[in-house]
Amino acid sequence: MTRSRIVAGALVIAALGVGVVVTQYLSPDSAGERASLHPTRSAPTAGPSNGGSALASDQPRRSPGDSTPAPSGANPSSAPASPPPVTPPPTGAGSHFPGGLLIADHGNGRLLVVDDTGAVLWRFPVAGSVPAGETFSADDAFVSPDGKSIVANEEENQVIVRIDIATEKIVWEYGDFGHAGSGPGQLSNPDDAYPLANGDITVADIRNCRILEISPAKQIVRQWGETGVCRDNAPKTYGEPNGDTPLPDGGMLITEIDGSRLVRLSATGQVVFDIHVPLHYPSDAQLLPDGNVLVVDYSDPGRLIVVDPATGSLVYSYGPSIGAGKMDHPSLALPLPDGTFVLNDDDNQRVVILDPATSTIIWSYGHDRKAGTADGYLNDPDGVNVVPVGIFR
Numbered sequence: 068m069t070r071s072r073i074v075a076g077a078l079v080i081a082a083l084g085v086g087v088v089v090t091q092y093l094s095p096d097s098a099g100e101r102a103s104l105h106p107t108r109s110a111p112t113a114g115p116s117n118g119g120s121a122l123a124s125d126q127p128r129r130s131p132g133d134s135t136p137a138p139s140g141a142n143p144s145s146a147p148a149s150p151p152p153v154t155p156p157p158t159g160a161g162s163h164f165p166g167g168l169l170i171a172d173h174g175n176g177r178l179l180v181v182d183d184t185g186a187v188l189w190r191f192p193v194a195g196s197v198p199a200g201e202t203f204s205a206d207d208a209f210v211s212p213d214g215k216s217i218v219a220n221e222e223e224n225q226v227i228v229r230i231d232i233a234t235e236k237i238v239w240e241y242g243d244f245g246h247a248g249s250g251p252g253q254l255s256n257p258d259d260a261y262p263l264a265n266g267d268i269t270v271a272d273i274r275n276c277r278i279l280e281i282s283p284a285k286q287i288v289r290q291w292g293e294t295g296v297c298r299d300n301a302p303k304t305y306g307e308p309n310g311d312t313p314l315p316d317g318g319m320l321i322t323e324i325d326g327s328r329l330v331r332l333s334a335t336g337q338v339v340f341d342i343h344v345p346l347h348y349p350s351d352a353q354l355l356p357d358g359n360v361l362v363v364d365y366s367d368p369g370r371l372i373v374v375d376p377a378t379g380s381l382v383y384s385y386g387p388s389i390g391a392g393k394m395d396h397p398s399l400a401l402p403l404p405d406g407t408f409v410l411n412d413d414d415n416q417r418v419v420i421l422d423p424a425t426s427t428i429i430w431s432y433g434h435d436r437k438a439g440t441a442d443g444y445l446n447d448p449d450g451v452n453v454v455p456v457g458i459f460r
Contacts, residue, residue: 163403163420163430166456170411170418171205171219174438174446178208178217178230180459185432187442188459191217193235201244203228203237207351207399207450211262214458218268219450220260225253227260227270227281232458241268241285249275249294252285258309259351269319271311276304278311278321291319291336299326301341310351322352322362329360331376340376351399361400363410369394371410371421383423391435392428398449411448418448 167180167188180189197203205219205228216238217230226242247255255274262268266283277292292305299306306325313319317334329352331339346364353361355373359382364370370386371394387393393415400410400421407429408421417433433445440446 163405163407163409164453166454167459168409168418168432169208169210169217169450169452169454170432170445170448171208171450172445172447173204173206173413173449175440176202176204178205178219180454181432182460183430185443189232191230191235196230196235197237198240205450207259207452209261209450209452210454210458212264214455216262218260218262220257220270222256222258222273225255225257227254227257227268229262229268239283241281247274259311261311261313263313269311269313271308271321273307273309273324276307278305278308278319291321291332297325299323299328301328301330301338302332302336305330310349312351312353314354320352320354320360322349324348329362329374329376342374342376342379344372344374345381346370346372350397353401355402361402361408363394363397363400365396365398365413367395367414369397369412371397371400371408373423385421385423385426392426395436399451401451401453403453409451409453411451413447413449416445416447418445418451 162183164183167182170179170181172179178191179187181187192203202224204221204223206222208217208219210217214232216232218227219230220227224242224244225247226240226244228237229239230236231238241252242254242257243252247253249255254270254272256272258271258273260268260270267280267288269278269280271278275294276297277290277294279287280289282288291302292308293303296304297306298304301321305321306323306328308321308323310322311319314331318339319332321330321332323330327344327346327349328341329344329349330341331354333339344362346362346366348365349362350365351363355361358376360374360376362372362374364372364386368386368388370384372381372385373383374380375382394412395414397410397412400408403409403420406423408423409418410421411418415435416438417431417435419428420430421427422429432443433448434443438444438446
């Protein structure tokens with residue numbers, strides 16, 4: 068998503084100005100919640116907010132209580148191989164992602180690139196991909212702007228890595244593998260590591276309550292927040308940030324677990340908006356081309372909302388509590404050019420496309436509530452990235 072600032076994949080859509088029209092879609096459960104959404108700081112000189120929320124978890128997205136990722140090659144399910152359930156399989160000009168969709172299959176310790184029909188175009192790791200003595204288990208993964216590498220964050224392993232696509236090897240790593248910390252070269256539950264066009268990487272260092280920009284030489288060249296100070300008081304401090312989406316204007320969209328807040332910063336670090344959203348556990352907010360914000364609730368039942376940061380009103384809300392459309396801990400949703408949203412429904416073991424015009428799931432990869440390693444199966448998929456054409460096909 069951006070770096071000087073445009074990252075390939077999800078935010079390329081926004082950077083190119085593709086219109087994602089969602090403002091005319093308002094689900095029935097949105098109206099009653101308009102009053103609970105309230106901007107509190109629209110200027111960088113405003114004072115601190117009211118602090119944390121009792122609804123916000125004090126655990127990062129991959130807490131010890133969550134499912135533990137299996138080592139590469141492990142088999143968490145004996146489910147037989149079967150064709151991926153894709154409904155329906157778009158083709159040609161109607162493809163949702165003609166370049167493919169990158170999935171961070173966290174529980175299986177792998178990355179997959181799939182097309183609309185569910186065919187696997189690329190997978191990682193292979194023999195020799197990972198340094199000796201280490202395992203691989205990515206929470207999120209994003210293709211670099213030059214299309215040559217993938218940056219992935221591994222929360223439990225406390226590292227972020229860069230993978231060379233051509234050789235399928237980890238060629239760069241930051242963090243003390245297996246050890247959390249706040250000292251030089253250390254991270255504590257790193258999340259959403261984005262590759263930037265200048266070669267740097269931004270990462271939300273959740274437990275340390277900071278966001279870092281790290282150079283290829285492994286130097287911290289910029290920091291947002293104060294290490295170890297976990298309070299919502301942008302732009303000085305942040306409450307467990309788990310999202311750090313770079314924006315085309317050089318700014319950043321920060322998602323805070325503590326207090327359920329979304330903060331947009333300008334390129335110079337000034338607060339553009341700072342709003343509370345009515346979610347238990349907001350995750351990985353994305354700025355839409357029309358200026359609204361897309362964010363999901365990492366909860367059960369899960370929820371997806373679009374909010375107008377200028378007025379604080381809900382533009383769209385989706386979150387069934389029962390039925391096949393019910394989500395279980397979704398952690399990232401991205402806009403597609405046709406106005407739909409692709410998101411990973413982590414604990415339902417699937418990635419889906421939601422059409423806000425009808426509030427229906429129109430495509431899925433994975434078997435609902437059935438984890439597995441065979442093609443067509445996923446295990447706690449925790450990240451998605453829309454891949455530009457020309458990298459994998």
